[in-house]
């Protein structure tokens with residue numbers, strides 16, 4: 001009953017997004033919609049690819065084997081091999097150090113990184129996650145990455161369409177004894193995202209992420225092979241326990257993605273995946289999401305007058 005009222009509620013507030021989530025869980029629907037849009041946009045997509053090619057030398061990733069990267073993303077649901085230049089990492093880190101981030105992604109729970117202890121005291125609980133708002137508009141290094149010709153090329157090829165940038169997300173996960181409700185709320189539990197008929201995300205670590213330190217975990221090639229543990233699983237959107245995932249897939253398919261600051265990868269997060277809670281070191285992650293359609297559900301834009309400080 002509460003699930004039904006949730007759906008009705010979101011139909012009222014985000015009708016396009018809610019309807020898409022209702023139907024995009026079916027493979028055939030995803031293929032038909034993505035294929036049709038691809039056909040309609042073929043010439044614009046070609047133009048964009050040619051422009052990206054012309055500007056390739058200006059990219060942070062000019063040496064990437066782009067075709068192999070897209071192939072890997074298609075086949076495995078995840079592709080590795082991006083590396084941000086150190087000056088870009090430093091620029092984003094410096095921006096993040098100065099700006100206010102928001103506990104639990106709540107616009108009224110702002111604090112500066114240096115005041116995390118005071119923010120936790122004020123909130124009365126450990127802060128597992130804090131996100132920045134307006135990152136793509138306010139941080140020039142992030143704005144440049146969104147327009148990067150190699151990232152755009154990958155997005156256009158992977159989506160087989162003119163890509164729509166649907167949102168940046170820049171957030172910290174902190175090494176805390178997090179409440180179970182916060183771990184679930186912040187995706188530290190296995191799940192699959194149904195964010196559009198075709199979509200994917202670039203991920204960039206802005207801190208070093210060693211094993212056990214908040215790595216992103218992906219079960220490779222599950223975008224075409226969801227767990228089938230309960231009736232309805234092929235189309236149900238639900239959370240999975242670690243035990244369920246261990247039963248459903250061989251351990252080799254579970255990738256705990258570690259890397260130095262700057263490490264980047266792309267993932268179709270229709271694959272089973274989760275975040276993990278760091279043990280000692282905070283993790284700063286930038287995510288850039290590209291899709292076919294923008295439902296306004298993913299972006300981090302907030303009017304400055306709606307933002308408030310906790311401390």
Ligand SMILES: O=C(O)CCC(=O)C(=O)O
Nearest residue numbers: 187215216269274275276
């Ligand atoms: O924090 C993470 O690594 C996981 C985040 C997540 O679930 C997502 O970006 O879709």
Ligand SMILES: [Fe+2]
Nearest residue numbers: 187192193269
């Ligand atoms: Fe996710």
